[in-house]
Amino acid sequence: MLSKNQKKLIVSMAQKKQRDTHGLFLAEGPKIVNELLEAGFSPQLLAATSDWEAPAHLKHEVVLLSPAELAAASLLKTPQQVLALFRQPIYTLNNGAIKDGLTLVLDGVQDPGNLGTIIRVADWFGIKTIVCSHDTADVFNPKVVQATMGALARVQLFYTDLNSFLPACKKDHHLPVYGAFLEGDSIYNSSLKTPALLVMGNEGQGIRPATARHLTQRLTIPSFPPESSGPESLNVGVATAIICAEFRRQQGFS
Secondary structure (H helix, E strand, C coil): CCCHHHHHHHHHCCCHHHHHHHCEEEEECHHHHHHHHHCCCCEEEEEECCCCCCCCCCCCCCEECCHHHHHHHCCCCCCCCEEEEEECCCCCCCHHHHHHCEEEEEECCCCHHHHHHHHHHHHHCCCCEEEEECCCCCCCCHHHHHHHCCHHHCCEEEEECHHHHHHHHHHHHCCCEEEEEEEEEECCCCCCCCCEEEEEEECCCECCHHHHCCCCEEEECCCCCCCCCCCCCCCHHHHHHHHHHHHHHHCCCC
């Protein structure tokens, strides 16, 4: 059984201020919790029903709950066997990783579901580093964590001032900086080189002018057929997946 303080702490993870104060984040469901445990994330609290299949060699104490108790503590509409409070990892931005591959840069992506999807896309295409503007959604928001479906165990996110970060990368590492726009060079007619930075913009505004001035090439995903009068734009998570797929195709998925 969870104590009142433990329940209160779990509920408080919906608020960024509380997450930052305690240095914790909430993960729920066997897939996400198990992948984080296996990746070495450290739980401060681990609570589960008896039907949860824990990872082999689990060394952490588990608070056993009835399904009703789990439901009372969970932030999900449909609780899933296990929840955990993990300590927020502290990463150091590795210039070596940026120089060796494709790095995603997010300029004000604010929807938690979109951010979680982008993290999953990065994981799928072997992208280990995402650099975010300070006003991008918080990676430890429970909705973001759930949307990653465990990809958070393998992708590192950093928050910084893009107007300092991007020019430094161009100057110090001579990296091309691509940006996704509604109008630009077709990704299918462009030579996409790595290592590189790929900037994806805000859901409504796209890439902001202050960020756009640091780009070396504007890219677009052409619609089909060209004269189509379909939607005005793609969801940023979908667009990220399409562009990353083209980067990998041109590299021969090596």
